[in-house]
Amino acid sequence: MVDIQKILIEAQEQLKNINSSEELSSFYQLYLGKSGKVTDLMKLMKEIPNEEKKNFGLAVNNLKQSISTAIEEKEKYFIKKKIEDSINNTKQVDLTIPSCKKLKGSLHPITIVQQKVIDIFLSMGFTVEDGNEIETEYNNFEAVNVPKNHPARDMQDTFYLDNGQVLKTHTSAAQNRIMKKYGAPLKAIFPGRCFRNEELDASHENTFFQIEGMMIDKNVSISNLIYFMKKMLTQVFGKEIDVRLRPGFFPFVEPGFELDISCPYCNGKGCRVCKHGGWIELCPCGMIHPNVLKMGGIDPDEYQGFAFGLGFSRLAMMTYDITEIRLLNSGNITALSQAKVK
Ligand code: FA5
DSSP, rough: OHHHHHHHHOOOOOOTOOOSSSHHHHHHHHHHHHHHHHHHHHHGGSSHHHHHHHHHHHHHHHHHHHHHHHHHHHHHHHHHHHHHHHHHHHHOOTTTOOOOOOOOOOEEEEEHHHHHHHHHHHTTTEEEEEOOEEOOOHHHHHGOOOOOOGGGGGOOOOOOOTTOOOOOOGGGGHHHHHHHHHOSSSEEEEEEEEEOOOOBTTBOOOOEEEEEEEETTTTHHHHHHHHHHHHHHHHHHHHOOOOOEEEEEOTTEEEEEEEEOOTTTTTSEEEEEEETEEEEEEEEEEEOOHHHHHHHHTTTTTOOEEEEEEEEEHHHHHTTHHHGGGGGOOOHHHHTTTOOOO
16 A cells, blocks of 8 residues: 655655755656655545545645645745845845946136236237246336336345246236337237245235236326226126226336226125225236337337236136135135125
8 A cells, every 4th residue: 555645755855855946847747746655545436446536636635735836935945045146146236325426627816816807908909928936036127117226126035946947926027028018009918927026915825926017108097097997897796897997016107006896796885895995906008118118129119018917816706706715726626616796
């Protein structure tokens, strides 16, 4: 007589040691396949006496059911394990890590405002010239009427190089070369980096920018100077700007002035930027001294001219609402990118 219970126990034992889907399919073939142990039992049915057929059939069916269920469960277990393994072996992604932003570059505030001023002067017929950063003492001082031992040299703390040349203290250092290059009449601006060995604070840097301008022709007057400055500043600030002149001393101009602008932020009413005075000191200027014209090869009896030296770093600060000049040279992209046009 076949011991069905024994076959079931044997199958359950074998199943415990099965560790892969491949082993499980062999197990299936061994019991439920075409010539499997359970299938063979079913084939025995016809040899079983009639009175035992019912019990035998029931027992074989139960055996088949038990083995099928066990195989199904094991199969489910393998599928689940496969999914879990693949999750565990996949590189984990932390969705809370901030993404790496691609930072877009932009032009420096100085460059943006400089380009704007250059465009305005180009549209008014001025030529744009370049100045050297390392200059001869002659160009920086003597040629603009500041001879050796003149007290005005002390106003510009100068970096001297071992070879006797200087780091240009002002853009006026290019005046002589430009006059000699073009002669008169002449309309030119020359932006540039200047250097002074100064005490640093929120509005003084040792390296800063100026834009110099010169117009030389017959019958040039202070009215021309006021006209061009007003026109340029009105375009830079995008609104009508009033200017006023106060006397100022510079050896290379006579008369010399300090040009103030009506505060573009409060329209002259008084605010933090203009220190509540309604005016901002922006640009020293004046009529070019006859000695300077002469040294530039231009006859002062025939020609006159005006010159101005715009403190360009400060103009950029005003335009971008930057209150600390040292930020401009800091290379601090975060701070510079927060600078907003006023
Ligand atoms: C001059 O440099 C004259 N060459 C300007 C000039 C040109 C006058 C032509 C007349 C005719 P001053 O030293 O004041 O002048 O400087 C001009 C401007 O440069 C100042 O008004 C200021 O805005 C800026 N400046 C001067 N020193 C510094 C500094 N250390 N840091 C930032 N800006 C400065």
